[in-house]
Every structure is written in structure tokens, then in C-alpha cells.
Amino acid sequence: MDAKKTTNYISEYLQIVIGIILTSLGLKAFLLPNGFLDGGVTGIALLVRTQVDINMSYLLILFSIPFLILGYYTVSKRIVIKSIISILGVALFIHFENFQTITNDKLLISIFGGLLVGSGIGIAIRNGSVLDGSEILGVYLNDKFGVSIGKVVMFFNVILFSITAFVVSIEIAMYSILTYIIAAKVTDTVVEGFEDFIGVTIVSKKNDLIKIAIIEELGVGLTIYKGTSGFGSQGIAKDFDIIHSIINRIDIKKMYKIVQEIDPNAFIVEFDVNSVKGGVLRHYLNKKKNSKFLKLKESVNKKYA
Template sequence: MRHSKTYNLVTEYGQIALGVILASIGLKAFLLPNGFLDGGVTGIALLVRTFVDIRISYLLILFSIPFLILGFYTVSKRIVIKSIVSIVALALFIHFENFDTITDDKLLISIFGGLFLGAGIGIAIRNGSVLDGSEILGVYLNDKFGISIGQIILVFNIVLFSITAWVISTEVALYSILTYIVTAKVTDLTIEGFEDFIGVTIVSKKYELIEEAIMKELGVGITIYKGTRGIGNSGKQVDFDIIHSIINRIDMKKMHRIIDDIDDKAFIIEFDVNNVKGGVLRHYINKKKNKKLPKK
């Protein structure tokens, strides 16, 4: 079903607003009252806040400006505009909202502060925005020097937490690292989803039997490629079908058993799939979609 541009725009900004609310809860109800840090620009703002009497909302905007300027020249203008709206909204929400401190337990503060913050950041990123400028820095340096974004952000945060351990305390730095880990993992889950799909390419002389068994037993869609291969030194060419499919990770062992029962010498290539849309997939979150394909 196609939706209008207005509907898509309202949906995107509505979800970004939800992300802002979740992130602000993580900051205002957990991290800020207890002096804990997160990574990135948020971590810098929290660290500076411990030394100067300036509202965290002002610091978030102030430290985000250089990254947004950088983003203007490195990523799409639409992402920059959304990010400006998101960061300003987060700063305003933090500035005006008041949450009572929920717990004094440091472990719970690290875990749940990171959980809310990570969920908020993940929802914002899924809708083409960022709440933390360090991701923009990662994109820029990756394009400039070919260093992976993950390594850039990791080094950025190692420096930040090292400074925290030196000027505040090692304990705060350690709990802040835990917060960052939780935030990063929840962000990944929010962006990529809770289901994990694997791409599979299968080469076998018994491709017809394997094709039928996969559709019957696993209930997933498949794509067939026409292939040609050489045999030995004779240079003979044989035409055959190459099977390609997307399998939920939980079905991998079952798929291997199905193939081994038909052809234990089949050539199988597996690779991670970051995102899947459309097609016939076997989902476990929504059981209504968990149907097998009809036989041919």
C-alpha cells in the first residue's frame, strides 16, 4: 500500500518525537541525576556539565553545532535538517521536563539509562536522523580516510572515558562504559530489529529437490539463478540452477539438515543480511506471517 508524502513525513517525525522522548527519559531520569556519561556528543556534554554550571540542554546544542556543520558537507541535507530538529527537540525536552530520580542503584542506572537512550537513538536513526553528532564524524572520516565508522566512534569514546576516569573517577568511567555498551546494543537492535536473517546461496546438482524441500519445510521464498561451471581440467561446462534465499537464523540448522539429507556435498555460502523488506520471509515476531508456501 502506497502512502502520501504527507503521511510518510508525519510518520517519520512522529517516530523521531518518540525517540526524543525515550532518549530524554534515559538522560533526565537516570544518567544526569547520578553523574553518569554516555558516549559521543552526549557524553561530552555530560562531562562538561560536571565542571560548569550550564544547563545540559545548552551544551547539547553547542557541541552538536560543529558536527552538524560537518554533516552539511558530507551527508544529505535532509538528514542534517532532521538532525537539527531532533537535537533541538531533545534539548528542549530535557530543559523543561522534570523526572524524579527512579533509583540510586548504579547498575540499574547504567542499564536502564542506556536502554532508554539507545532505543531513542535507534528510532531516530531508523527515520533518517541522529541525536548524536559523533555518527556524522564517523561518516566523514570513513569517507576521507577509509576507517570504519565503528572504529572511529570506539576511539572517540575511549578518549572520552579515559578523560572521565582521570578527571572524575575510575568508577564513574566504568559505569559510563557499561551505559555506552547497553546504549550501543539497544541502538543496533532498534535499527536492525530483533530478528536475524542470513542470506544463503546453494549450489548442488540436486537443486530441484533442494528447492522443493526448502519451500515445503521452511516456508521461505527462493530466487533461482542460472549458472555455468567448469568440471576438472577438461573445461566442460554444465548448466545448473543456483538457489538463493533468506533464512531466519533460528532455521539454519534445519536448513543444513534438509540439504544434507538430499546432497551432503552441496556447496553452501552464508552471509549476514542487515535489512530485509518484502518477499516471502519466515518471521517469528509476527506469527500470522509464519506460513508455509503451498506446493507447486
């Protein structure tokens, strides 16, 4: 194993440890002392804990076992191994660490408990681990029956919170739903990143002018695809260039304005982007010193003069 792989390997497990600590803090300092629930397997363990006097650590491990066995046949062995280590880590932290209860305010418990648990789960997922078995169930049912993972997890938690309302109280169930929503949103944010980018695909007869304008006005890089003949409202189209770019969401209105001023009939497709690496996205093009760009601009202007 070379130095880079070793460093990445150590980094992954250090981040998983941070995720374990955050999740344990959210559970032990906020949710557990006040009988609040999260979603998934953790929620099942918390619910059972309100009814029987069994250590939360044991319940968490016990209810995770069936999902880890399912994961052995569903996801990669590496993920299962990391997940076993992570779940055992959370169980050990909950068992041995005596975090002090920080607040008794129910709204603060829901918010900060959800923030901590969601952050911990998100960090673990980013590093190839799962802290909640309901996600493994979602992957399995998606592969087997084509049901989306999100729907499986949501259905799982609807049942869980319905039981909570019946067994514990409607109020606790409502606060637990709030905790779950916050945790789920924070998990998504941590996994997908804080940067908010939009992917844009543009088809236009004036693609040359649009390329120049986007580079000049927004300073982002472009990828150009060669389009083949198709059939549209004006019959069979000629071959054309398709513009593809990634821009910050803040610049999306400006990009639309640029395209509309050049070609009001341009076809634009916009889509969300979760992660971006490399390219010229963060290192904006220097138009004044870029001689190749200036030559391109000059040739395009002559073409449309």
C-alpha cells in the same frame, strides 16, 4: 504532496518525537543526576557538565554544532535538518522537563539509562535523523580515508571514557562504558529490527531436489540465479542454478540438514540479513493446495528416479 507521502512524513516526525522523549528521559531521569556518561557528543556534554556549572541543554547544542556543520558537507541536507530539529528537541526537553530521579542504584542507572537513550537514538536513526554527531564524524572519515564508521565511533569513545576515568573516577568511567555498550546494542536492535533472519546461498548439482525439499520442509520462498561456468576442485563446472533464500535463524540447522541429506558436497554461504520486506517469508507457502508446486515436485522426482 500526495496523501501517502504526507502520512509518511508525519509518521517520521512523530517517531522522531518519541525518540527525543526516550533519550531525554534516559538522560534527565538516570544519567544526569548521577554523573554517568553515554558515548559520543552526549558523553562530551555530560563530562563537561560534571566540571562546570553550565546547563546541559546549552552544552549539548554547543558541542553538536561542529558535527552538524560537518554533516552539511557529508550527508544529505534532509538528514542535517532532521538532526538539528532532533538535537534542539532533546535540549529543550532536558531544559524544561523536570523528570524525577527514579533510582540511585548505579547498575540500574547504567542499564535503564542505556536502554532509554539507545531506544531514542535508534528510533531517530530509523527515521533519517541523528542525535549524536560522532556518527556524522564516522561517515566523514569513512568517505575521506576509508576507516570504518564503527572504528571511528569506538576510538572516539575510548578517548572520552579514558578522560572520564582521569577527570572524574574510574568507577564512573566503568559504569559509563556499561551504559554505552547497552545503548549501542539497543540502538542496533532498533535500527536493524528484532527479527533475526539469515540469508543462504546454495550451489549444488542436485539443486532441483534441494529446491523442492526447502520449499516443502521450511515453506519459504526461493530466488534462483543462473550460474556460469567456473573453475573449482573438479575442473571447469557446467552451468547450474544457484539457490538463494532468506530463513529464520531458528530454521538454519534444519536447512543444513536438508541440504546435507541430498548433497553432502553442496557449497553453502550464510550471511546476516538486517531487514526483510515482502515475498513469502511471512506468508508461508501452502504446499497441499499449490498445484504448481506439486507439478514441479513430480517432474523433479521423475528426473532423479
